[in-house]
Amino acid sequence: MSKKALEFAAKNQGKALAELKEFLRIPSISTLPDHAEDVRKAAVFLADELKRIGLENVRLIETSGHPLVYGDWLGAPGKSTVLCYGHYDVQPPDPLDEWLSPPFEPVERNGNIYARGAVDDKGQLWMQVKALEALFQEYGGKLPVNVRVLCEGEEEVGGEGIAEYVQQHPDALKADVALVCDTEMFEPELPTLCVGLRGMIYTEIEVRGAKTDLHSGIYGGAAPNPFVALAQIIAGLKDADDHIRIPGFYDDIQPPTEDELAAWKRLPFDEEHYRQTEVGSPELIGEKGYSVIERVSARPTLDVHGMPGGFTGAGAKTVIPAKALAKVSMRLVPNMTSAGAYEKYAAYVQQIAPRGVTVETRLIHSGEPVVIGTDNPFVQKAVNAMHEIWQKDTVFVRGGGSIPIVGEFERHLKVPVILMGFGLPDDNLHAPNEKFHIANFYRGIDSIILFLESCGA
Amino acid sequence: MSKKALEFAAKNQGKALAELKEFLRIPSISTLPDHAEDVRKAAVFLADELKRIGLENVRLIETSGHPLVYGDWLGAPGKSTVLCYGHYDVQPPDPLDEWLSPPFEPVERNGNIYARGAVDDKGQLWMQVKALEALFQEYGGKLPVNVRVLCEGEEEVGGEGIAEYVQQHPDALKADVALVCDTEMFEPELPTLCVGLRGMIYTEIEVRGAKTDLHSGIYGGAAPNPFVALAQIIAGLKDADDHIRIPGFYDDIQPPTEDELAAWKRLPFDEEHYRQTEVGSPELIGEKGYSVIERVSARPTLDVHGMPGGFTGAGAKTVIPAKALAKVSMRLVPNMTSAGAYEKYAAYVQQIAPRGVTVETRLIHSGEPVVIGTDNPFVQKAVNAMHEIWQKDTVFVRGGGSIPIVGEFERHLKVPVILMGFGLPDDNLHAPNEKFHIANFYRGIDSIILFLESCGA
Structure with missing residues (x-):
């Protein structure tokens, strides 16, 4: 069971991180028209890698905005199909003068990699690519499950292109489950599945x-x-x-x-610690009568x-x-x-x-806001995969942010969406000094390897 | 009485306007540190002209910010001394995309000259310089009155340098009256003296x-x-x-x-016309219970x-x-x-x-806010000079804006301040497409010639 894939991933950690850095150096800021060429460059970079590791039918799909990147491997008849999603665009880096190192020159410090997009979402997208690569290696150029990969370059500007594509081509995206790696863990060492998202x-x-x-x-x-x-x-x-x-x-x-x-209420949450370390304001604000967890997610x-x-x-x-x-x-x-x-x-x-x-x-x-049922068998597979790697029970939370595509997948492809993310609460998403904990990058790859394999079982 | 000076001014109108254009081309934006060199360039431009027309002791006086420009001619013993003030700095031109022609490339259209600083205050400062030049011409290199010129390059950023200088060197600025040309007429063809200013x-x-x-x-x-x-x-x-x-x-x-x-209440003021032509908003706002004229000036x-x-x-x-x-x-x-x-x-x-x-x-x-007594003899001289040129009685108004130096002159030099300005209400001060009506530029020169001469009578 995935032994060789996990070994391959372990042996190639340095290489995976070096590739991620190269990916992060492309300033694919989707909201700034001046960076349109960079966004396309990131799409091509991703497509080239998908081809190299063994995916088929890899291509850019043009939209009214930035292109989608698609690839598949459907050579496991009778087995489930997993639709893997990530986004290769990033938020603008401003205010620039608050970055300790330039946003598009990835730097390792304190076990983290710092760059715009490190965790949102290039690092988490790259985990999926590297998990697929390891499985192709273990299974001799094949996969133990059918896989489609669909990535977008407009998540940070509303994701209209992918929404339109999903609505118009549900048959080209037939799957049994979608895997989205764009969320975070409740705290370090606590594997987390996000089973709800706010809309906006x-x-x-x-x-x-x-x-x-x-x-x-x-x-x-x-x-x-x-x-x-x-x-x-x-x-x-x-x-x-x-x-x-x-x-x-x-x-x-x-x-x-x-x-x-x-x-x-049972989640390990210390409001005062959260205020001091994550927010750092004199006081927390928010709607009277609701806990912080409710206020930021429900x-x-x-x-x-x-x-x-x-x-x-x-x-x-x-x-x-x-x-x-x-x-x-x-x-x-x-x-x-x-x-x-x-x-x-x-x-x-x-x-x-x-x-x-x-x-x-x-x-x-x-x-649109979404809630995902925790009784779904794919949710259980994700829980098991993460337990194997982290040796901990998964907690279920709702995410406060919006990943518009999750609602589209649910609505138009009729698939459950597994939101398996490995960011941390202090990763500075959308802010200066965005980072990704490098150990989570590696354990994320391993968790995805096991999840994908179990989907084919 | 000033016949030759008025003739000289009339004959040299084109030259005066060309010189003003050259002055306006210097982007002496005092609030932007990047333009510090341009501000100094404007100071030198002004000082050179003061020297050329015949003023003595012309020099830049350094301050903690942009320099003052000083010059005097004190060869009329027993006669009054007029302190002429203007500022050679300008407001930033943004928003740039709303200018019909570039802010620092002066253009004539419809009898106006368009440029940042056209009326505030380079154009009005240049009127004083040209009036002095004409008087030097008439009086064979002398003047019929003692004159000091003191100009600043920080009016748009609060005028700290000149305030400090005035406070510390009142003896070097001894005068009987100050002339400030930095205000506007109530309406075209209506000579106006400003006898009050708001502070800020x-x-x-x-x-x-x-x-x-x-x-x-x-x-x-x-x-x-x-x-x-x-x-x-x-x-x-x-x-x-x-x-x-x-x-x-x-x-x-x-x-x-x-x-x-x-x-x-007797001023020719049509609130609806003002709203439509000057403000252009759906409705005027402001403190309930007060007329528009009170609201914008008192x-x-x-x-x-x-x-x-x-x-x-x-x-x-x-x-x-x-x-x-x-x-x-x-x-x-x-x-x-x-x-x-x-x-x-x-x-x-x-x-x-x-x-x-x-x-x-x-x-x-x-x-600080100021009010100037209309019973002062120098106010009467200004009224007479303008009547000669415009053939109209002067109206007295209070200005809504602030010219901080006026308060400093009053307080530290103990002189009345004559605010004789020739801008128009639609000159777009501090806004895109600032302009100065060229006919007012010429009649302003003439009015100042007569006022200065009468101060020496």
Whole structure:
């Protein structure tokens, strides 16, 4: 049972890490148009490796945005088919000056590899590639299970291309289970399966006042100030208990089961330690009446990511800007829908807009929330594989983030999705100094080897 | 009486405009450190011209920031001394993409000259230089009045250097009156003297939440969001009637006299025309219970100029930023003080700061409000000079903006300050497509010639 594959993986750890570094050096920032060529370069890099290790039908699938990378090996008739998913695009690295080493020059420090994309998601995608390589080695160029690999380069910008492809070509993606490696463990040494994900709507609010920028000395007191108006709108979105004030926003929520709530209470979680080491703020905030674990995974939230416009340089410029923008997103939980949430939000923003300005909201992208049943046999296979490697029982959690494709796989391919991830809570996703714990990279490869093999058993 | 000087000015209009264009091509943006050399270049350009036309003792006076430019001609014993002031620095040109022609490539269109600094203040400073040149021509290398010229390159960043110099060297600036050309006319063809100016405090509020940027999926619901907190603070600074909620903020205000209020009511002002042509917003805002003219010149106001930080690029980045900043300024009116206003503001910001974040306020710069008595004989000389050129009676207004040096001249040199300005309300000060009406540039030169001559009579 996979002995040779595990041995191959163990022997080739250094090589796998060196390859990952090469992958990480490509600044495949999907949200920045200037980096479109880099995103494609990362796609080609990945496709070349899939071909090299033994996958068939490897190709780039063009979309309206960045390409998908597809490959398969379907030579195990009668056995299950696993659809392996990851994404090869990354978040922008800003603020650049807070990185201890450049974001696209991977560096090892303290047993971690630091780079943008280290854990989200190039490192976790590469684990799957290396697990497949080891299995091809053990089985003499074959696999013990049928495999399709489908990777995207737009996860960080909403994943429209892959969503469209999945909706339009479910037959080309026929599978029995999907494996997604893009989540994290609850704590180091605690194998974790994510069985729920929040959805999201990412929006912009644009406020326009005067027809052009005006001098605040001459027009202050008559011209509307779009930043003041925007601040008033944002302040109106939440109350002092961080309860979202959008009418009807909470209506469709299906609360967690008693079992879930009881299990979350048993998780090893020290709120004060979490505040100090992970967040580092004077106090935690969030909706009154809910535990931190509920608040970050089973309750909807609203955040502002930036407010572009106006004068942002050093010093003073006494301008009343003609317009101001806010980037506002909301996380959604079962059974909210992105369409319903956006409709209520957009209507409420108009309702609370102050006088003197025009306000427009835009939906930039969205994803639906999902919950995965823990009674599925593939969930059990994942639990067993991780037990073998980590010698620990798996904990089930819900993820606070959104992986839009999970909902698409569920809805259009009718497959259970196994969210087996090996990040750690302090990996600085989407932030400066993103890292991946190198030991988890190796144990992740081993866990995936065992899971894939068991899927074919 | 000044016939030859006016003739010289008339004959040399084209040359004066060409010189001004050369002056405007120097991007002397005082607020941007990268432009420090350009600011100095503008100072040297100005000093060279002062020397050429006949001023003596011309030199740059170094400060902690950008240099002052000084020159004098004191060869008229027994006559008054006029201190001429202007500033050779300009505001940043952003947003660049809204300029119809590049900000530092002056272009003539529709009888205007378009460039950053055209009216604020290079064009108006150059009028003084050209008026002095014409008088030197008429009086055979002499002047009919004693003159000192003192120009600064830090007006747009608070004018600390000149304030310090004035405070420390009042004897080197002895004068009977100061002439400041940095204001505007109430409407085209209506000669205007500004007899009051608002003061200001320009501040930053910095809000810090988590120790580093965090992923909003993973931490949304627990980590404080600095932009949300900042929005709540800003929303708390004003009520729905645009009344500033800082306790005690209005306490020290000395209301305008009944005469002033009556005169403002007689000014040719059409609120709807102003809204449409100058502001262009759906509605005007401002403190309830006060006319537009009062609101923009005789009442304190509060504006937000920009909110740097977080993600401001295109598309989506789901980050909870570790910190957020807001640039907030307040205009002050007599007899408020900048120190008192800032103290009340800073205390109130702390008082309304929401949980989970630390909040810091900083004073970037400040200036005191001033009112100038209309009974001063030099005010009458200015009125007469403008009547000669424009054939109209002068209106007295208060300016909404701040020219910090005016207060310093009053306080430390004990001189009345004549604010004789020739800008127009739609000149786009501090905004894209700043312009100066070329006819006003020429008539401004003529008005100054007559005013200076009458000061020596």
